[in-house]
Amino acid sequence: MVKGVAHIGIAVNDLASSTKLFRTLLNARVEHEEEVPSQKVRTAMIKAGGDTFELLAAMDSESAISKFIEKRGEGIHHVAIEVEDIVAELDRLRSTGVVLVDEIPRLGAEHCLVAFLHPKSTNGVLIELVQKIPDVEEKE
Numbered sequence: 001m002v003k004g005v006a007h008i009g010i011a012v013n014d015l016a017s018s019t020k021l022f023r024t025l026l027n028a029r030v031e032h033e034e035e036v037p038s039q040k041v042r043t044a045m046i047k048a049g050g051d052t053f054e055l056l057a058a059m060d061s062e063s064a065i066s067k068f069i070e071k072r073g074e075g076i077h078h079v080a081i082e083v084e085d086i087v088a089e090l091d092r093l094r095s096t097g098v099v100l101v102d103e104i105p106r107l108g109a110e111h112c113l114v115a116f117l118h119p120k121s122t123n124g125v126l127i128e129l130v131q132k133i134p135d136v137e138e139k140e
């Protein structure tokens with residue numbers, strides 16, 4: 001089941017200056033900052049009202065964000081959709097012919113399970129499916 005938009009991802013050259021800009025634009029604070037080495041990105045989540053913007057900066061030239069900015073410049077990089085069961089959604093979408101970038105969900109920012117759909121099969125929009133993993137409280 002699709003729950004709604006989790007966040008809008010924006011590719012930026014400089015995370016610090018863009019974070020400052022978006023904090024001013026949205027009059028909001030940064031909720032979360034994280035490095036995702038597996039994706040070679042640094043992220044900052046800024047929440048405004050009920051919506052979240054994820055600023056993404058490349059950690060090196062091999063990052064998908066570097067390649068995106070080189071080709072298209074800074075701007076909207078992906079739309080993340082929150083789903084209840086990411087494996088079921090991937091199965092459903094695969095069966096309709098949508099091309100999956102990630103056949104198997106992987107760990108993304110904020111300890112969520114994530115999987116991307118290829119923009120060539122989704123009207124040129126990179127879509128990320130996100131499933132939140134409930135916090136597990138450690139018991140002594």
Ligand code: CMX
Binds near residue numbers: 041
């Ligand atoms: N939105 C729309 N189109 C995109 C795109 C994006 N974000 N990124 C790439 N494309 C387009 C390219 O412009 C290119 O189009 P043309 O063939 O018309 O030139 C096409 O997709 C292929 O792009 P490519 O650079 O040759 O690269 P790949 O096919 O190898 O990979 C993609 C493209 C989207 C699958 C890859 O960038 C990817 O896996 N992205 C998901 C991972 C990611 O973005 N991680 C960073 C986010 C981290 C996080 O939030 O967890």
